[in-house]
Amino acid sequence: MTSRLGLSGNTAAAYAVRQLDVDVVPVYPITPSTTIMETLAQYAADGRMDAEIITVESEHSAISAAAAASAAGARTFTSTSSQGLLYMHEVLYVTSGLRLPVVMAVANRAISAPINIWNDQSDVFAERDTGWIQIHAESVQDVYDRMVQAYRIAEDSRVRLPVMVNYDGFVLSHAHGPVTIVADEEVAHFARRVASPFRLDPDSPISLGAIVWPDHYFEVKYQAARALEDSRRVIDEVQNDFRGMTGRKYELLRPYMAEDADFLLLAIGSVCGTIKTAARKMRSEGLKVGLIGLDVYRPFPGKELMRLIGGAKAVGVLDKAFLPGSMAGPAYTDVTSALCRYGVNVPVHDFVAGIGGRDIKVEDVQTMYRVLEKAKDNARFDREIHYVGLRR
């Protein structure tokens, strides 16, 4: 039995959390993720969800309590945005380093200063390398579906890593969209629990979080990094099973009119919707453009990406985040390192746009495609970032 509801990204995430029989939810309010915790608190108050909601005093404690509850064998969820995610920074590493399958929803938002509550992806990119599996949603449906998939991935014995489900603040967290819901019992079956042998159990005591000296540290960190790399196989399996259950297809990457495209944009999140509109427009004008949504960002699907962009004449990477002083946006650095690693020779350009809630309009995307078209015969790489929609 499926049903269709009108939900915001936040309420869709909360709806999934309820269906997933989550045990412990430590949360702290921050715009624009707050309505997730409000919804969960109401579920608990109404007896619709049997979970311990811990209204902690900070995001640092939210992720700490989440990691600890997970260590005790509980299925654990938290959510945050922006400064809250940054405040969690050190414990994000602890969570992945201890292989704790926490799931966190992040409604992406710009970071201070200047303070700004609107969307970009600077927050998640600041935490890109914390060892978490990082998945991005393009629509409210994606938010729900990725949440349903998340614990299956996180708790798999081959993975045992935390999962971050990202979606653009306000654009997806607050805007309502139609969401096809999976029945409670189907979700329960799909995401059934796997008891971890590595939990705080008085009958089989373990020490978790020991100090590891130079003779073992490298190996322990390598194992976690290896598990993150290899998680793509499990993500594939879970996506396939999910497709079997719902008919909805998810992959590490989301190509759109990419197969024969001369000019490809790579982008993350809700802006893909705008890009598709622009792409259709430009296709009708005869320009062969396409899009690849970078849905699963960690582990970075470099190999799969190279297969998809090999035939393009020029590629543009749209970054909704800065890496000040690095000469590039963050996704650009990952894409270019994949190009070098796999020896793919395609000109690649970097667009930074949509910062701090600045709209990316269809015309902005058309501008990006035109840059690619114009630049295709020139140097392989631009010398500069293209800031689109910036006044200067």
Place this chain on the structure above:
Amino acid sequence: MPYRAIKQLPAEEYLAPGHDMCAGCTVPITVRLLTRIAGKNTVVVNATGCLEVSTTPYPRSAWKIPWLHLAFENAAAAGSGVSAAFKVLKRKGLTDKDVKVVVLGGDGGTADIGLQSLSGAFERGDDITYVCYDNEAYMNTGIQRSGTTPFGAWTTTTPPGLLSAGQRTWKKDLMGIVIAHRVKYAATASPSHIIDAANKIEKAFSKGGPAFIHFLQPCVPGWKIDPSLGVKIARLAVQSGLWPLYEYEDGSVRTTVQVAKRVPVVEYFKLQGRFKHLMNRPEELTLIQNYADGLAAKHGYGPLVPASQ
């Protein structure tokens, strides 16, 4: 039935010998006592610090009960997470155990960097017993002052010099802060007064809500003391009035160990290298003696009896 003798304490040990704590360290006394009373169905959450690094050098561990360490400032929050997890897992039939959650942090991890998460856990009424082992400075990093370092003490960041007599601030009133949260139970304790401490631990576990025990822990390198004198020095701290033993329960404070004849603070200080520079600084000594007199009066201690010559 309160404990009256050491031989009445549960015998089963949960901190194995062979750990790397310093010879003469008083912290294992506290931990052994705590875990013997807590028993098997206990999870220990440890803040970063001496105890954490010295008991778990991977792949070895001294802990015979489940033990968790996440970071420095979040032990109370981690305790809340473990406590909530067992509560809900039991409700859902996924465990059949009632698990005690014991959080252990040093003075830095509790009163300074960890104060926020401690406050959160206590204010929420989470079911944890938090034990602060207070050795009065950041000992694990090599003896830097903390908020609980006593007035006048040498540390590497409060060195006595031409312009300084050591730590210039008074020990943070951590018990006062904890009591302000209206926890179910709070107490001070000392490794010199084992039965007093044992009964406080037992009480803390019986409350079903946030409980706090604040242990004073003489530290061999940090206090510059003879490794054989830790317990004696802890006793002198009590007898001088600088470390009164009391408990907070049902809204009121009760002194649990009376001192009929107080010893001057200098008797406590002279066994410790960290106060050596004060021996020829009578002004500071007078200030500290007055401070101890005030604490003693609050707890109804007897008169000061100068050391016999």
